[in-house]
Amino acid sequence: MSAPSSWSAGRRPITIAILAMGGEGGGVLADWIVAVGEQAGYYSQNTSVAGVAQRTGATVYYVELYPRPDDQPAGVRTEPVLSLFPTPGEVDVVIASELMEAGRSVQRGFSTPDRTTLIASTNRVYSMDERLAVGDGRVDSNGLLEAAHAGSRRLIAADFMKLAEDARSVISAALFGALAGSGELPFERAAFEDAIRASGKGVDASLAAFAAGYDAAGRPAPVPLPEPAPAAPGSGPVPITIGRRRPVDPAEEAAAEEERRRDEIARSHPGHLVGPHLQPQAARVAGAFPVAARSMLLHGCVRTAVYQDPAYSDRYLARVARLAAVDPDAEGAAALTTEAARHVALWMTYQDTIHVAQQKIRRRRIEGVRTEAKAAPGQLVNVREYLHPQVEEITDTLPTRLGRWLAGSSLFAKVVGKVTRNGIVVNTTGIIGFTLLWIMARFRPLRPRSLRFGREQVAIDAWLDRAVAAAATDAELAREIVECQRVLKGYGATHHHGQESFGLLMDAVDGLSGRTDAAAELVRLRTAALADEDGTALRAALGPRVVVPARAG
Structure with missing residues (x-):
């Protein structure tokens, strides 16, 4: 008589780990897998370990499936003791709802090249660390894809989020289809579909997303892009690539091609890209600025005109013209003029309460919300804004004298603090909320009289003035001075810290003039300023004799 089938005889469960964020249906996906297993007669167990909110971590759902033995010998335990948590190196299938989560699964040892089939969606939902970085804190998607290939026995990857959205469903349904299509579970496709039908919610849309995910599992996973090869000597200018290239998205590629087309039009016929109210500015761009900078200048004109008015665009062009006049490469790449066109526009359109109100009620924004929510025609959609205005944001919007007086009033600060202590909720799509924001946006003509303006x-x-003075002897230093505007962003404490860092950088510029490495040193300092929000890295880079200057703005 053969030995009874048991855990001790070498049989082991099928282990599946699911890494998903809130709202993506990770729990539903785990329940579907359990339902399929139980229907096939398997012992099934499902547990979850909650992650941290606000996208600093995902919930890990863990499923084990163990086949019931055919024989039931007396006196032998046949019901297995299943694990509550995934064990690194012992996971057969990992399902990641986003590319960063795929990278986390490799880092944590859940996905290993000797055992694991990794099913990963290539879409990105940026983590809080990536979002809060003062500079570009995004993790390279190409590197994550490399890690996914190297850290798995088999990789199944596609943009399952888009597949689900196209089917008007959630990503869990598409990932469930990919799991079925992978063939890693010993069940027929119909068993997976029956589990969806048994859930009784959004069945048709879930089945459509399931089918799309099933088909995607049969296609090769995208591969990391190779590093660009160095150009041969004398082969011409080499494009500068910062960081590593990310996988090419067809939509992004099409958008880039459209942008290149617009650039060509801007160089030859700038007036074609702006409305009638900006034709004088377009004519000035065409006649008085380097060809290479014209597209950026037109974008700047539109941005400043929307922010304030065409007269503000004239002021913008006058400022950029100061640097265009000292650009040593005006007939070529015109790097100094182009960067000035970019960063002057960004600073001149700083974020204030008027601008925030204007952006929130724009028709395109509301339409975008409806599209993202997949609202049907005629379906009501409510958009609620959670605002927390501070004293400074209010006083900065007021006329200079009044704003300065209220900024120094402790009574006003107490009143504002009491009213806004718990924040304010404004329904943008409601009559009262929309009207309040509309009235605030109508204050735009009064902005030039405001304290902050x-x-x-x-x-x-x-x-x-600093950049123009530097350009006389060192155009590279002048360009790096212009790019220091990058540290000025956000609002509240973030903007305040940015102002402090900007002031430190401008003080450092005064001591760099005349040095052969001035531009490179300013790049090093600016990189340090962008490394954190509170300027700790910048102060360390500057040395111990740092005195925080007065606010830059």
């Missing part, structure tokens, strides 16, 4: 204009001109 005057302060920002003085700071912008002082910044450009």
Whole structure:
């Protein structure tokens, strides 16, 4: 008589780990897998370990499936003791709802090249660390894809989020289809579909997403892009690539091609890309600025005109013209002029309460929300804004004298703190909420009289004075001075820290003039300023004799 089938006889469960974020249906996906297993007569167990909220981690759902033995000998335990948590190196299938989660699964040892089939969606939902970085904190998607290939026995990867959205479903259904299509579980396709039908919710849409995921599992996974080969000597200019190339997305590629087309039009016929109210500015761009910078200048004109008015665009062009006049490569790449066109526009359109209100009620924004929510025609959609205005944001919007007086009033600060302590919820799509935001946006003509407007204009001109002075002897240093605007972003404490870092950088510029490595040193310092929010890295890079300057803006 043969030995009874048991755990001790070498049989082991099928182990599946699911890494998913809130709202993606990871629990539903785990329940579907359990349902399939139980229907086939398997012992099934499903547990979950909750992650941290706000996208700093995902919930790990863990499923074990163990086949019931055919024989039931007396006195021998046949019901297995299944694990509650995934064990690194012992997971057969890992399902990751996003590319970063695929990387986490490799890092944590859940996905290994000797055992694991890794099913990963290639879409990105940026983590809080990536979002909060002052500079570009995004993790390279190409590197994550490399890790997924290297850290798995088999990789099944596609944009399962898009497949689900196209089917008007959630990503869990598409990933369930990919699991079925992978062939890693010993069940027929019909068993998976029956589990979806048994759930009784959104069945048709879930089945459509399932079918798309099933088909995607049969296609080769995308491969990492190779590093660009160095150009041969004398072969011409080499494009500069910062970081590593990311996998090419067809939509991004089409958008880039459209942008290249618009650039060509801008160089030859700038007026074609702006409305009638900006034709004088377009004519000025065509007649007085380097060809290479014209596309960026037109974007800047549109941005400043939407922010304030065409007269503000004239002011923008006058500022960029100061640097265009000292650009040593005006007939070529015109790097100094182009960067000035970019960063002057960004600073001149700083974020204030008027701008925030204007952006929130734009028709395109509301339409975008409806599209993202997949609202049907005629379906009501409510958009609620969670606002937490501070004293400074309010006083900065007021006329200079009034704003300055209220900024120093402790009573006003107490009143504002009491009213906004728990934040304010505004329904943008409601009559009252929309009207409030509309009225705030109508304050735009009064912006030039506001406290912050005057302060920002003085700071912008002082910044450009430094750049123009540096350009006389060191155009590279001038360009790096212009790019220091990158540290000024956000609002509240983030903007305040950015102003401090910007002031430190401008103080450092005064000591760099005349040095052969001035531009490279300023790049090093600016990189340090972008490394964290509070300027710790910048102060370390500058040395111990750092005194925090007055606010730049």
